[in-house]
Amino acid sequence: MKKRNKYFEEYYQKIRNDISFITLKKNATIKFKDKEYITGKELPVPIRVEKLLEDIKKQDEIDGLTLNNLIDGIIYLMGTDRSFEYLVDYKEMFKKLSFEIVPYIIYCINNSNNSKDNLVYAKALINNEENEKSCFIYASALENMGIEFHEKGNEVSRYYFEEALEYFEKCLEYNDKFPLAYYKLGYYYKRNQQYVKAELIWSKHQELDDDTIRVEEIRNELIQLKPYVDYEKGYNLVLNEKPEEALDLLLPLVKDFSGWWNLLFFIGLAYRSMGEYSIAERYFENVLKINNVQKDALNELGLCKICLGKYVEAAELFSKLLSLDPGNCEIFCNRAVAYLYNEQVDRAKEDIETALKINPEDPVALSIKEELKKYE
Template identity: 35%
Template sequence: MNFKIEKYLLKKTEELAFITLKSEGEFQLKGYEIPKAGLDVPIKNEVLVKGIKEETAQEKINSMSIADAMIYIIGIDSKFKYNDEYRKFLDALATNIDIDIRAYAGYMSRKYFDIGEYTDSLIYLKALITMYPNDIEGMYHYAIVCQEVAQKHQKDSDDEAMNKFLLEALEKLEMVVQLDEGFALAYYHLGYHYYNQGQYVKSKVIWEEAQKLGLEPDLMAEVQENIGKMDFKVQYEEGYTLVFQGKNEEGLEKLRPLEEEHSDWWNLLFMIGLAYKNMNEIESAKQYFEKILLLKPHQVDAMVELALCEASSFNMERAIELFETAAKIKEDPEILCNLGMAYLNNGDLDDAIYFIERAYELDPQDEITVACLRELDKYR
């Protein structure tokens, strides 16, 4: 099983020490044979220190202390080099002392979750699903704790970590519903993930499935309210999907009715403008891109689309002005190429060469840039 978040857990290995069990040593476990070269086994630092302080290290560092730390390291690093050997150890221990390793990992996760130690809680759940990848309940709870850890990273303004944990939660929730199509709570949480990603149609479908499967009354009411509030966003997504599919008139039928109540929603205005541009209704398209720039003067995408409209209407001076402004905001190869081609069409070869070659410096693999260079070569 793959995990997206292991690099954020690896620092927890600092909480472990390692001791070596020798094959001929005093420590023996029925049903398990220590490798002849010995085996490095983990011990939590707190256990080691407590044992030393109480001068009862031999009592404290027992088979269960080792097993707990083995589970912990498996949860931190699913590819740790001794994990397979640790699994053999754990299986033998489970038989010897009649303990359910899966239940133990779940218990430890709940223990840490209840005191707000979400990362430790997550580590035990990660160990559980690493060892038992078809444990649906374990995977579901792992996803939920990932969401809790994501919130912590959000509070710490660590967007990269937050997004990784959210993607991890999403991926594991999707695995849950693949394993159990009737897991209503997994659908409930998935709906929020898709909603936050702007996948409104998918979110609505998932939440409707959660309702069919049955939720607690308060969750049912919450989902129903969400579906009602997002209706216009679903219609927007359906509309822009049609535009991207080249079905511009059908897309406008979905998008235009939303404009009256959402006249300051620049994304909506952009898609309407793009549909008109695709239909070669340039003046209508320009009106929408200009509206966006009144709302958001530095919105680069709208600026570029307006410039393209001006260029298609042979208003090269205006197109150049817009492309130059866009390039100052975002030095992007595509923008620079458009600017260069506008200069070329305006009869200014030197500036055309400068901007297109600058685009090539930024990304020599960009297909648009390479095509513009070929076109430019015809005029050198």
């Protein structure tokens, strides 16, 4: 079970355990407007407010219990225990009373500032019927709880945001023309640095939403998103061994984003894959001016130094990297190569021995070991 799933299971179980019950006697009457419901058997009903429970226990009859008292407890139970055996009886009661529970829950959510209550109420909507609207309401309630926890510095906020994202996505499974889901999802994908996905989602939103304020808001977001979309497309081209195409997208971004080390790193990577080691060297050095402990940049710069014949500088870079990541087999191999090319065979052998202790099956280390045998 995922930690997030376990967290919410325990969260709702704790709330469920805090719910108390009283029993309506057989033939007890509940009234709503001109309707009434008469219990055909003893019926346990949930009560959430302890003070109310104490007051009711002092009475001989159930007349002091209002429908609102019942509804509050029932909704909490619906939200925390969807398999409770008497839920079917409660739904029958609402039917007899012509009481629409779903609009009432939505009304309560819209008129409450209590995020915890709203979360359980929204979960009750989901447990009653899962559709695009109930998913959206629940996702929004999760998001609000996540914001509260985030503002308090509580790391569980990530569970709420992850769960919210899942339910915003579920909205589109039920209705792929639901504009509010597209509106929200774009922000989530943007925060998760999924810029291309955010652009696609927001572009769809522009086609569907008839709210001019939201449409204008997202239009501006799309304009601001464009360089990040180019960045994501560019680095994917680098990773897919298309460096020339990548540079067409990435290089124009440097003017406005010269302090963005991620951008400079992938430009450097593109040039290194093209064999332009001197240019790549400059970009990786600029990355380290921004973030002097960026491990990938240290490694890539070291490889460029080897290709440029700067073996001492390469070894120094790999040594710095090993101080940050002392158990990295790959870096020991890289430093061994730098030592070997600099004719420091004994040091190269030591590094390969260390690398093979870390990973006896590492093919690169084994290959270098074979090469070193030529120097015995």
